[in-house]
Amino acid sequence: MAEENPDGVVIGLEIHVQLNKLNSKMFCACSTDYHNSEPNSNTCPVCLGLPGSLPVINEKAVESAMKVGLALNCDIVEQTQFHRKNYFYPDLPKGFQITQYDYPIANDGKIVIESDEGEHVVRIKRAHMEEDPGRMMHIGNIEKSKGTLIDYNRSGMALLEIVTEPDIRSPKESRRFLDKLRNIIEYLEVFDSNLEGAMRVDANISLQGGSRTEVKNISSHKGAERALLYEIMRQKNIMRRGGEVTMETRHFDEEKGCTVGLRSKEAEHDYRYFPEPDLTPLRVADRVPKVTKTLPELPDAKRERFLSQYGMTEMHAKALTSDIRVSEFFEEVAKEVDPKTSASWVADVLKGELNYRELTVDAFKVEDMISIIQMVTQDKITEKSAVEVIRQILDYGGKPDEIVRENGLLKVEEDVVSKAVTETIQENEQAVNDYFAGKEKSLNYLVGQVMKKTRGRADAKEVRELLVDKLNK
Amino acid sequence: MGEPMNISKIKSEIAKTSSEEVLNSYLEKINKSKINGYSTVYDEAVEEARDIDKNGHDGILAGVPVAVKDNISTDGIPTTCCSRILEGYTPPYDAHVVERLKSEGAIVIGKTNMDEFAMGTSTETSCYGPTLNPWDTGKVPGGSSGGSAAVIASDEAPVSLGSDTGGSVRCPASYCGVVGLKPTYGTVSRYGLISYANSLEQIGPLANNVSDVAIMMDVIGGHDTRDSTSVSQKTNYQNTLKDDVNGLKIGIPEEYFGEGIDPEVEESVWNAINKFEDMGATWEKVSMPNTSYALSAYYIIAMSEASSNLARFDGTQYGYRADGDNWHVMASRTRAEGFGTEVQRRILLGTYALSAGYYDKYYLKALKVRTLVKQDFENALSNVDVLMTPTMPTTAFKLGEKIKDPLSLYLADVNTVPVNLAGVPSISVPCGFSDGLPIGLQIIGKHFNESTILQAAYSFEQNTDYNAGRPGEVE
Known part of the structure; x- marks a missing residue:
């Protein structure tokens, strides 16, 4: 049965992924750790765009981008080139952004996601490298601000913009796509999705018989579904009233959960792209075999392996591999205790408790999980007590045996x-x-x-x- | 007539007295000068001179004052490109070439006057007013590195750095009767050079003689990881220069002796070629058929790159800032008030050339012409070792004569811009006078073959006396 799509929803996404696990920025040696730094402390003449400074390509960033391209089943271009995208904006220190234009690093890939009718292929049009602008902070609110501060710590961070073909047919599907994309990129160790601004999404969306709008400023994979739900409703209502959806760029207001019109497409900037004269074209084809070798086991492959190696259920395999940290955590635990039991404890219990608290698996120690499962299998504590111990550790900390003792949870012989x-x-x-x-x-x-x-x-x-x-x- | 100064004389002077005394005598001369060669004089340099006197320095330029063009970043010394928009901007870092100079003990004595953002051929578009030609103060010194050439000619510095995007070192060298080199693209790191047209420009030295230019090249050249277009290795020109042009094959491109050339300039250049023949070289005519398209292609590429390079000057971070209720108004006003007429003209033309619908017609076409011009040089230089032409079609023109007519100014660059399109090295050496104004001979070489043009220029200098006199103090 084909997925129901009576409104003929067509969605294409542009996802900016910050390669935030690199040690240095895209074109200079400045640190990428801007979340824990004083504003404007991780800067140099290059990322401040000071007169006379010149960019130098971060080779590690190129290899990270190639890794992502390969993991998304893309073709890696023979020779890549950077262009300048010219526009004026206060957060853009050079008055242009160094990006890629007609020679993006990767082209023509795909991601297979699950949909209600089975597998669905979302084609990846291209992935290109570029630099992040600075970050603006408005004193007061954006409409009535006394002034704006700019933090250039983010300026020059390496970004990868991944552009899909318009193959997505619903907000739910877009969420699944983004979850899968995030999962894959996290497996590559080039990106930490938990950092603010790590993944930003622009969505192009149209309904049957209507024009396309672009929704910008979706600051997370979670926001995308909400933004799209709102935008579809808005477009449907316009059409229901006999109106016409105009081609325009809209801004997603995360707080209000709605989209707001910004400018019509006709008034679009002319970015005057031209080849960046300060950077020579970069041959990357020779590096493909080397980079391919560094590709880790990806989520789909790992899920298959978990099924055959540990004999766990499909549901557990999916749950455990949907987050690289969780999968690694599980495998550590499974070295010490029965894998099927471990799978159940990690996937059903621990993950649930973590999600409830909006914590990642880093908040829990492998050794604690092992010792808790062992206490249960050795009949020292009840399953109910074990859950209690996990909760206590997450909420107050402590060691499992201490918690068991202090709370008198040991089963009586x-x-x-x-x-x-x-x-x-x-x-x-x-x-x-x-x-x-x-x-x-x-x-x-x-x-x-x-x-x-x-x-x-x-x-x-x-x-x-x-x-x-x-x-x- | 004064006598030209040089590095070795300066060093013996320093040995006899001190770096501080030598520097002070230069500072005195600068203070008395009327030619307006400097945009900023760095009096604090005395501290560095004292330091060298006290602690010694084994660098090849120990204690030697060097004048640096105002578009080359100097840590702690204002660097304004002689534009109002960079009013008050002092870089927090040194350009690669300045680091190299300092590591050899050189002392930056000041920043030299130039056409605003290096856009000009006369140094008249500077926000600090024009520099005067020391040979005739009613004439322009050439541009855009007019200050860097004029201060050498008037002995307000023994050596200097300029930048050459379309002739900006060679033109003022020619007009001021000094030696100026535009190195092969990629030979000298551009890190710290405030970009006008990145794909065309190189920093180059100016001096009273070829040996000093060779020394300066050895100091500033070489690979720098911070400039991705920098490719060359360290050189040792200063110790390999010989007075020997035996067997040197010279090509004379007819297209460079075309319409608009002053007969006396043409005659001087032919005399120079004959002199080379007397010294053992041979010459032949070569054809470079695409020369006539070079000028238009050059200006389209340079202006296009400039329109993007100069976008950063918006008053947000540094330099001049106009008032405005919001950022867009502030940035627009800043640019309207901060940039001079010629800079605005080039930004607008460059923006136009890169715009959707015009890109193919202008920018892309210019790149194709550039390829053809490059091929002209490859073909010509496959049969001969060097090309010789007049650097400029005329001698220095009158102040104010061309500034109102940009096209006539652009035309003056006709013999220098093809060299930048091709990226090959070229040197201008004095080869005569007309009405008391110097004439320059341009010697063009193959990529990375600076040694050949330096040696040709050196040999010419050793066997002629066009470079022997100086205009003396300008009162």
Whole structure:
């Protein structure tokens, strides 16, 4: 069955991925760690665009871009070239952005995503390298600001702009695509999606019979679905009222969750692209074999391996490989304890607790997970206690054995329970008689007595069964 | 008539007295000068001279004052491209060439006057007013490195650096009767040179003689990782210069002796060629058929690149800033008030040439012409070792004579711009006088073959006396 798309929604995405795991910027040696730095501290004449400064290509950035291109099944161009995109904006220190134009590093790739009718191919048109502008901070709000501050720490950060063909048919599909893209790029160790501004999306969207609009400023993969849902609704309503959707660029207001018109396409800038004279064309074809060798196992391949190597369920394999850190965490745990059990604990329990707290798996130690699972499999604690321990660690920290001890979570050994049951039967003749006389409530009393003797550490259900067992012997 | 100064004389002078004294005598001369050769005089340089006197320095330019064109970044010394828009801008870093000069003990004595953003042939578009030609103060010194040439001729510095985008070192060298070299593209790092037209320009030295130019090239040349277009290795021209042109094959491109050439200039250049023949060289005529298209192609490429290079001057970070209610108004006004007429003209023309719908017609076509011009040089230089032409078709013209007619100014560059399109090296050496004004001979070589043109120029200088006199103090 084909995915239902009665409105003829066509979506194409342009995704800016910041290669934020590089040590230095795209065209200079400045540090890329702008999140933890004083504003304008990671700058030099090059990324400030000072007169006389010249760009030098960061070879590592080129190789990272090639890695992404290869992982997205793209062809890597023989020789790549940088161009200047000329426009004036306060965050753009040179008055132009160094980007790529007719010789992007990668062309013609694809990503296969799941859709409701099975696999769906989203073609990648191209991926090109460019530099990030600075970051503007408005004093007060954007409309009535007393002034604007510019932080050039971000200026010159290496970006990869990935452009899809218009193959996406719904906001849900765009979310799946972006999740998959993010997942793949994270596997390549070139990008950390958790940093602010790491992934920014522009979306081109049209409905059957309408013009295309471009929605800019979607600052996360999560925002994309919301922006598209709003934009489809807006376009549908215009058409329903008999109006015409005009070709324009719209701005996504993250706070309000709506899109706002910016400028019509006719008033589009003429960017006057021309080859960057300060950089010579760069032959990259020779490097493809070398870079291909550095490609890690990608999500799809890893999922297949998890299925065959560990015999886990499809659902677990998917959950564990949808985040490279989680997959690595799982494999560490699985070295020590049964993989299927580990898969269940990591995928079903830990991931859920982490998501609930908006934490990443880095917040939890492999050794703690191992020791918790071992306590369960060795019957020292109940599954319920194990979940409790995980929560405690996430909320307050601490070591599993300490938490178990301090909270008295250790299961009582069976002979102790058994002894307590025998004693209770002997010591409570009246209650035993009442039980045989058909007074069911007296059994509750007896359970209570056993629990008292074991100071509550016994499992009440087990105690009840044991009592019935012994009484009826 | 004064006597030209040179590096070795300066060094013996320093040995006899001190770097500080030599520097001070230069500063005194500069203060008395009327030619307006400097945009900024760096009096604080005395500290560096004292330091060298105190601690010694084994660099080849130890204690030697050097004048640096105002578009080459100098840490702590204003660098304004002689434009109002860079008013108050002091770079926080040294250009590669300045680092090299300093590491050899040279002292930057000041920044030299130039056409605003190196756009001109007369040094009249400077926001600090024109530099006067020391040989005749009613004449222009040439441009755009007019200050760098004039201060050598008037002995306000022994050596200097200029930049040559379409003749900006060779033209003023010719008009001021000094030696100026435009190195092969990629020989000298452009890191720190404020770009006018990146794909065309090189920093080049100016001096009173060829040996000093060779020394300066050895100091400033060589690979620099910060300039991706820098390719060459370190050189040792100063110790390999010989007075020997035996067997040198000279090509004379007829196209460079065309319409507009002053008969006396033509005669002087032919006398020079005959002199080379007397010294053991041979010459033949060569054809460079695409020369007539070079000038238009050059201006389209230069202006296109300039329109982008100069976009950064918007008042946001540094330099002049106009008032405005918002950024767009502020930036527009800054550019309208900060840039001079000629710079604005070139930005507008360059923007036009790069615009959608015109790109193929102008910029792309200019690049094709550039390829043809390059081929002309390859063909011509496959049969001969060097090409010789007049550097400029005339001697220095009157101040104010051409400034109102940009086209006539552009035409003056006809013999120098093809060299920049091709990227080959070229040197201008004095080869005569007309009405007391110097005439320059241009010697063009093959890519990275500076040694041949330096040696030809050196031999010519050793066997002639066109370079023996100086105009003396200009009062």
